[in-house]
Amino acid sequence: MYARAFLEGRLTDAHLANYRQEVGERAGGEFVFIVEVGGKEAYSDPLVIEPYSLELLGGVQQQLKRLGYDPGPVDGIFGPKTEAAVKKFQRDSQVLDMDGIPGFFTKRELSQS
Numbered sequence: 001m002y003a004r005a006f007l008e009g010r011l012t013d014a015h016l017a018n019y020r021q022e023v024g025e026r027a028g029g030e031f032v033f034i035v036e037v038g039g040k041e042a043y044s045d046p047l048v049i050e051p052y053s054l055e056l057l058g059g060v061q062q063q064l065k066r067l068g069y070d071p072g073p074v075d076g077i078f079g080p081k082t083e084a085a086v087k088k089f090q091r092d093s094q095v096l097d098m099d100g101i102p103g104f105f106t107k108r109e110l111s112q113s
Helices: 001-008 013-018 057-066 080-093 103-113
Strands: 028-032 034-037 040-043 048-049
Touching: 040 048, 057 080, 057 103
Parallel strands: none
Antiparallel strands: 028 048, 034 040
16 A cells, blocks of 8 residues: 555655554565665565464464564574463463464464454
């Protein structure tokens, strides 16, 4: 939306003020790269970025981080910090077995949080 508005000369400071992404929040939207060379500007095609799916471990890590749990870096690697964050989420949910595995039921609870 913002990329198209920018390319059509309709992007305002209000558009930018309304776009905020917190650390750990899912990234998503349309983006345009702008390059200025020799006083001329060139624009990329709009790049659409979709957030990680909860089917991928990176998506589980992003959602845990968004909810205030610390899975470590969002890197798609199942390490001790991710396991501990999953266990804390499972414990706090009060409906999940606390096994540290981001399986079907844990992902379902994450998607509803």
